[in-house]
Amino acid sequence: MNALSLETAALRENLSELFAFVEQSLTTLNTPAASRDKLMMALDEALTNVVMYAYCEDHPGTVGIHIFRNNNTITAEVLDHGKAFDPTMHPVPDTTLPIDQRPIGGLGIHLMRKLLTDLRYYRENQMNRLVLTSTWEQPHE
């Protein structure tokens, strides 16, 4: 099971390259359209979070991504050496509040959780490892 991988500097100007890599990888792995679209949206969030918030501006680091397929499951790992941050512990936003009471942010992690089959976080050797999984039903033969 080979992973498609990319590691680059966690900079705003590299987001396009990261997003393109995700799209190309999911296509290469023959991901069904519905899962592909949801994974792309979730990975857009995860990668943007690392680039925007993981590192201090004067100490930029790297972001890595590995994507692999096992039967009807795609797993993507997003890695960084920035500040420890566990999105799975992030509080669920109240999406029923009226506009004048709505906080501006906090929706990206909620979106990831809802779009994915599973979202897990590990802190290992000063590294954040976020594991995003999408599983789809096998078509009946």
Place this chain on the structure above:
Amino acid sequence: MSNAVLFIDENRQDVILVHIMAQRLLDPQQSDALAIHLCELFDSGVLCVVVDMSGVQRLSSIFFRAFIMAGKKAVEHQAQLAFCNLTSLIQEGFEITGLTKLFPIFKSESDALNKLA
């Protein structure tokens, strides 16, 4: 990604249609630019803005921030912000984040104009 034209405004029967010209709304700088533009429209006295998302295939939640900021500005001016032509995936994103409860969503531009103009 930030240098291309992001949106074009069209004045239709006192409704400003903001046509999004990018297929991918992922860039934080673009999000800031769109938020500022929508807020400036409301500050200038426009009472109804419809964002036409017909060309948009991918959308990051940083744009939901922009829409909520603009929505707050619309309420401040007793104006209205609406959306039309969402793909099914973006519609799902709006539903997950509760934006469908905050803004009118129309299937098409003509549908929006019929209801709002």
